[in-house]
Each structure stands twice: as structure tokens, then as C-alpha cells.
Amino acid sequence: MRSDKRSGAPTGLKIAAAAGLAFMHLPILLILVYAFTTEDKTYQWPPPGLTLKWFAVTWNRPDVWEALQLSVRVASISTAIALVLGTLCAAAVVRTKFFGREAISLIVILPIALPGIITGISLRSAFNIADIPFSFWTIVLGHATFCVVVVYNNAVARFRRTSGSLIEASMDLGANGFQTFRYVVLPNIATALLAGGMLAFALSFDEVIVTTFTAGQQATLPIWMLEELVRPRQRPVTNVVAMVVILVTFLPILAAYYLTRDGDQVAGHGR
Amino acid sequence: MSNVAITSQPRGDGILARLSDALWRRPTLFLVLLLAPPALWLGIIYLGSLFALLAQSFFSIDEFSGLINYEFTLKTYRELFIPANLDIIIRTTLMATCVTLGAAVLAFPIAYYAARYARGKWKALFYLGVMLPLWSSYLVKVYAWKLILAKEGILNWIFEVLHLTWALEAYLAIPLIGGNSLSVSYSGTFLVFLYVWLPFMVLPMQASLERVSASYLEASADLGAKPLQTFRLVLLPLALPGIIAGSIFTFSLTLGDYIIPQIVGSSRLFIGQAVYTHQGTAGNIPLAAAFTVVPVVIMGFYLWMAKRQGAFDAL
Structure with a gap:
């Protein structure tokens, strides 16, 4: 270890880091190529030819559109629920110390920390016991539960950085609690909520394990893809859908990054 | 305003x-x-649903009628320990351990470089470079590996172009980790698991490495430690909370996954698949519930250990 701080990284480390990043990205890039292949019966590499026709074919597929629509609806409503619950929870945990505070943060993290199959099967058996038929709302119920944690994490981080004296100042100047929330708290946490909301949306939009247990006959986009993965029937359409999913999820992630980057997320220094 | x-x-x-x-x-x-x-x-x-599930694991299923017998019994738990089921548990735990170790090894250079050497634009690039794969669709990632590992896919093609097909075949001939092809072997399952969960290891690891002051490493070097000694005696212990935090994800996610081994791998079951089949086609909810208790217990123990090591500060 050289003591000169300005000296560059050892070559071995550079290569290993670059190889690691390549390992994480090349498989995704591969899908982008496959979306254009002319081959429709196998996963042949290199592609025998390139074509754009599968985009048109996919565009005219009602089942893909229905799955997409369901996914967007589920993700929007789950995100809305998660935003409310996550913010409330974060506000309570940050501002005060109370008995069971640790337990609350544990419960919030639990749906993500425990394997998804446990959340899925317990919800399924609970729905069975309570005689609740599987529907759009059972999917939302499951999704909202594990989306709370991302909103909560973002909100907690932002609350911690927001000075409490702002709220006191607002109250001293005569604003009531709701005005303070509307004009002081909300503008301060808005970008964190937006970022958390987008991540929650991405999480829900992509979820498959819990959904297989809580969905009845409906197919969200991930469920549609899962069926294709297990029994490939329309490889070219799947390729195109996979590519679109990649591009669509990249945007909220990039946006969430830019919304939170001036804060704690980019760790340029130790905490 | x-x-x-x-x-x-x-x-x-x-x-x-x-x-x-x-x-x-x-x-x-x-x-x-x-x-x-x-x-x-x-x-x-x-x-509520979690406890309802837990309660069901104390019921048993009537072997003849296939109906659930609502009486308290530990019979279902005993069933977990018959060799076939024990095999599933051991196989899954071993796989989760391998994936966690593999992820730690692969993630370390990325996390270390990002924490220590990357500045400005590169820092952002590294961060996004981990965040994008982390958040991109799980199924799409699995699908990508189905493409890669396919018989006519890119991996076999690369081996062919490099005239290394014999090496791949020799590797596949090794019992246990090998198989007819990569896509039906444990190695294939391992690769996909590793790929999908790797970003979950990098982020907490990087967070804990950020907190290791460069002066510690300099002091270690000044006191005569070789780089390897510095790594083993200074860097690794200080980064351990982050590694444990990351391993919570890789371990837990591997324990509960039932899709990856179903799509890439030998036909032998993992815990997730066992749960899925028992609750679905077999209709044996008690046994499925008992199976889900296994990862909960393992993870509970794991989290307890992690908490003692201070891993939660690195999340």
C-alpha cells in the first residue's frame, strides 16, 4: 500500500473492478442485441441477421399490452400507498424516541429482508383463510407491503438531514401544523419522496415472486415474462419486451439518482 | 416563494x-x-399472515384424504428431516453460502475501487454502474442468462471460437458441479444467482469501505505490513460489517428464490421450489409452511449474528 494518496490504484485492482462491472453489464447489453435478431426458433449466437420487424409484431400483441397495463396500475397504486405509509412511519421514527422504535424499523425492513416466497405464501394462505378472492387488490396489497421500505429509507435519510429548527421556526411564525407540513416539511422532503416513489414503482413493476402467489388469473408483465421463460413460445416477442423493460426501468433509476445525489447517497466521504 | x-x-x-x-x-x-x-x-x-402461516406449520396433512388435520402436532416438522427434504435444505444452504462467498470476492474490487480511488465523474459512474443492474428487472436478468447459457448461445460460441470447448467439457465432466451442459448444472445456477445478487453485495460493502480512513492503511504500511497483511489485518476487519450486511441480502435472497433454479439448473429442488410445489400442486400447506420456517430460522440466526457485528450501521 503506497502512502502517497494521489497515486493511482494498483493495476490488478483496476482490472478486477473493470471485470466485475463488465460482468454486471454485458448480459444486459446482450438482450439489446437479441431484440433485433432474425432468428425466431432458437437463441442462436451470433444472430444470423438483424431486423426491426419484431417491434411491430410486439406492438400488435394485445396480451403484452394488457400485462403492461396491469403492471402499471398495480405499481401506481402500490406506490401511492407506500408513499403515505412510508412517510408517516419515517416521520414518527425520526422525530421522537419511543418504546418499540427499533421494532417498527425492523417490521418495515422485514418484507424485504425475508425471502419473497415467505411474504408470498403467507399472504396467499391468509387470503385463503379469510376467503378473499384473488384480484387486482390482492396483488396491490402484497406490493404495497414491500414497497414501504424504499420510501421509508429515503424519507428517513432526508428527515435526518432536515433541521428540526425549521419546523419550530415555522410554528413560531404562526403557521399551524398543516401549514408547516405543506410549506416547510413537504418542500424539504419532496425530492426524497419522489426518488423513493420511483424506486417503489420500479420495485413493484418488476416483482414476480410475491405476485405469483397473490395474483389469480391476471398476468402482470413479470408473470407474462415468467411464463415465457419457463415455456418459450414467442422468443422474438420476449426479446423485445425484455429490452423495453430494461429501457423503461433505467429512466426512473437515473432520475432517482439525480434527485438524491447531492445528499447521502453519493458517499464521497465517510459518515 | x-x-x-x-x-x-x-x-x-x-x-x-x-x-x-x-x-x-x-x-x-x-x-x-x-x-x-x-x-x-x-x-x-x-x-398477521406471517403468523397465520406459522400456525399452519403445526398442523398436519392426512395422508389418505389429503385434507388438513387442524390439530397441534410437530409431525410436519419431523417430515422436514427425512433424507429427501434434508437434502433440499442442505443443498439450498450450501448454494447460498457459495453465492455469498462468490459475491463477496467479486464485489470487493468494485467496492474498494469505488470507495478509495474513484473521484468525481468516475464515482458517479461506479455508483450508477451498480445501481442500474441492481434495479433492472430480475426476470430480464435471468432471461439474459438463459440466452447466454443456451446450447447455441454466446458462451458456447466463445469457447468454440477460442478452441477451448474441450476445457468446458472437462469442467462439465466433474461430478456435482458439472452436468450435461452449463444450463442444467449447479454451476449454471450458481452463476445466475451470483449475477443477480452481486449488486446487493457491492453497495453495503462500498459504504463500509468509505468509512475506512486512508490513514489506517498508511499507518499499517508504515509499520511494515505487506499489502496482503494490511488487507487481512486492517482492511478486512474494518469492512466486515459491510460484507455481513451485503451477505444478508445475498444469503436471504438465494435461500428463498424458486425461479432461478427452476429455469437454470438441474431438476433437483431448492427450498423455494419445495415450498412452491407443496403449496401448489401437492396442496400440502402445512409442509410448505414448515419449509418456509427454515429460511426464517436461518435468517433470524444470521441477522442476530449480524447485529452483534454491527452490520446494520452499514445498511
């Missing part, structure tokens, strides 16, 4: 104002009101 808005607001004497005054005077009530919706949601929907 908002300052103007505040000053222009009249000091309200309406219901809202009185309500907010009342809440301000009773902080406990306010806290309860804040906490009630999330606590009720998570408490009733999530914990």
Missing part, C-alpha cells in the same frame, strides 16, 4: 388550526396517529 406564502396565510382559527394545536400539545397522540396507519398495515396484513 414559500416564505411569502407562509406570511400571507392568516393565523387560522378554523378546525384545522385547532386540530393542529391539539396535536402539538399532545405529542404522544400525534405519534400514535402517525404510526397507526403503517403499523396497522404491516402488523395486520404482513405479520
Whole structure:
């Protein structure tokens, strides 16, 4: 270890880091190529030819559109629920110390920390016991539960950085609690909520394990893809859908990054 | 803008104002009101179903009628320990351990470079370079590996172009980790698991490495430690909370996954698949419930250990 701080990284480390990043990205890039292949019966590499026709074919597929629509609806409503619950929870945990505070943060993290199959099967058996038929709302119920944690994490981080004296100042100047929330708290946490909301949306939009247990006959986009993965029937359409999913999820992630980057997320220094 | 808005607001004497005054005077009530919706949601929907499931694992299934016998029994748990089921548990735990170790080894250079050497633009690039794969679709990632590992896919093609097909075949001939092809072997399953969970290891690891001051490493070197010694005696212990935090994800996610081994791998079951088949086609909810208790117990133990090592500060 050289003591000169300005000296560059050892070559071995550079290569290993670059190889690691390549390992994480090349498989995704591969899908982008496959979306254009002319081959429709196998996963042949290199592609025998390139074509754009599968985009048109996919565009005219009602089942893909229905799955997409369901996914967007589920993700929007789950995100809305998660935003409310996550913010409330974060506000309570940050501002005060109370008995069971640790337990609350544990419960919030639990749906993500425990394997998804446990959340899925317990919800399924609970729905069975309570005689609740599987529907759009059972999917939302499951999704909202594990989306709370991302909103909560973002909100907690932002609350911690927001000075409490702002709220006191607002109250001293005569604003009531709701005005303070509307004009002081909300503008301060808005970008964190937006970022958390987008991540929650991405999480829900992509979820498959819990959904297989809580969905009845409906197919969200991930469920549609899962069926294709297990029994490939329309490889070219799947390729195109996979590519679109990649591009669509990249945007909220990039946006969430830019919304939170001036804060704690980019760790340029130790905490 | 908002300052103007505040000053222009009249000091309200309406219901809202009185309500907010009342809440301000009773902080406990306010806290309860804040906490009630999330606590009720998570408490009733999530914990409620979790306990309902747990309760079912103490029932058993009647072998002849296939109906659930609602009487307290530990018979279902005993069933977990018959060789076939024990095999599933051991196989899954071993796989989770391998994936966690593999992820730690692969993630370390990325996390270390990002924490210590990357500055400015590169730092952002590394961060996004981990975040994008982390958040991109799980199924798409699995699908990508189905493409890669396919017989006519790119991996076999690369081996062919490099005239190394013999090496691949020799590797596949090794019992246990080999198989007819990579896509039906444990190695294939391992690769996909590793790929999908790797970003979950990099982020907490990087967070904990950020906190290791460069002066420690310099001091270690000044005191005569070789780079390897510095790594083993200074860097690794300080980075351990982050590694454990990351391993919580890789371990837990591997334990519960049932899709990856179903799509890439030998036909032998993992815990997730066992749960899925028992609750689905077999209709044996008690056994499925008992199976889900296994990862919960393993993870509970794991989290307890992690907490003692201070891993949660690195999340």
C-alpha cells in the first residue's frame, strides 16, 4: 500500500473492478442485441441477421399490452400507498424516541429482508383463510407491503438531514401544523419522496415472486415474462419486451439518482 | 416563494388550526396517529399472515384424504428431516453460502475501487454502474442468462471460437458441479444467482469501505505490513460489517428464490421450489409452511449474528 494518496490504484485492482462491472453489464447489453435478431426458433449466437420487424409484431400483441397495463396500475397504486405509509412511519421514527422504535424499523425492513416466497405464501394462505378472492387488490396489497421500505429509507435519510429548527421556526411564525407540513416539511422532503416513489414503482413493476402467489388469473408483465421463460413460445416477442423493460426501468433509476445525489447517497466521504 | 406564502396565510382559527394545536400539545397522540396507519398495515396484513402461516406449520396433512388435520402436532416438522427434504435444505444452504462467498470476492474490487480511488465523474459512474443492474428487472436478468447459457448461445460460441470447448467439457465432466451442459448444472445456477445478487453485495460493502480512513492503511504500511497483511489485518476487519450486511441480502435472497433454479439448473429442488410445489400442486400447506420456517430460522440466526457485528450501521 503506497502512502502517497494521489497515486493511482494498483493495476490488478483496476482490472478486477473493470471485470466485475463488465460482468454486471454485458448480459444486459446482450438482450439489446437479441431484440433485433432474425432468428425466431432458437437463441442462436451470433444472430444470423438483424431486423426491426419484431417491434411491430410486439406492438400488435394485445396480451403484452394488457400485462403492461396491469403492471402499471398495480405499481401506481402500490406506490401511492407506500408513499403515505412510508412517510408517516419515517416521520414518527425520526422525530421522537419511543418504546418499540427499533421494532417498527425492523417490521418495515422485514418484507424485504425475508425471502419473497415467505411474504408470498403467507399472504396467499391468509387470503385463503379469510376467503378473499384473488384480484387486482390482492396483488396491490402484497406490493404495497414491500414497497414501504424504499420510501421509508429515503424519507428517513432526508428527515435526518432536515433541521428540526425549521419546523419550530415555522410554528413560531404562526403557521399551524398543516401549514408547516405543506410549506416547510413537504418542500424539504419532496425530492426524497419522489426518488423513493420511483424506486417503489420500479420495485413493484418488476416483482414476480410475491405476485405469483397473490395474483389469480391476471398476468402482470413479470408473470407474462415468467411464463415465457419457463415455456418459450414467442422468443422474438420476449426479446423485445425484455429490452423495453430494461429501457423503461433505467429512466426512473437515473432520475432517482439525480434527485438524491447531492445528499447521502453519493458517499464521497465517510459518515 | 414559500416564505411569502407562509406570511400571507392568516393565523387560522378554523378546525384545522385547532386540530393542529391539539396535536402539538399532545405529542404522544400525534405519534400514535402517525404510526397507526403503517403499523396497522404491516402488523395486520404482513405479520398477521406471517403468523397465520406459522400456525399452519403445526398442523398436519392426512395422508389418505389429503385434507388438513387442524390439530397441534410437530409431525410436519419431523417430515422436514427425512433424507429427501434434508437434502433440499442442505443443498439450498450450501448454494447460498457459495453465492455469498462468490459475491463477496467479486464485489470487493468494485467496492474498494469505488470507495478509495474513484473521484468525481468516475464515482458517479461506479455508483450508477451498480445501481442500474441492481434495479433492472430480475426476470430480464435471468432471461439474459438463459440466452447466454443456451446450447447455441454466446458462451458456447466463445469457447468454440477460442478452441477451448474441450476445457468446458472437462469442467462439465466433474461430478456435482458439472452436468450435461452449463444450463442444467449447479454451476449454471450458481452463476445466475451470483449475477443477480452481486449488486446487493457491492453497495453495503462500498459504504463500509468509505468509512475506512486512508490513514489506517498508511499507518499499517508504515509499520511494515505487506499489502496482503494490511488487507487481512486492517482492511478486512474494518469492512466486515459491510460484507455481513451485503451477505444478508445475498444469503436471504438465494435461500428463498424458486425461479432461478427452476429455469437454470438441474431438476433437483431448492427450498423455494419445495415450498412452491407443496403449496401448489401437492396442496400440502402445512409442509410448505414448515419449509418456509427454515429460511426464517436461518435468517433470524444470521441477522442476530449480524447485529452483534454491527452490520446494520452499514445498511
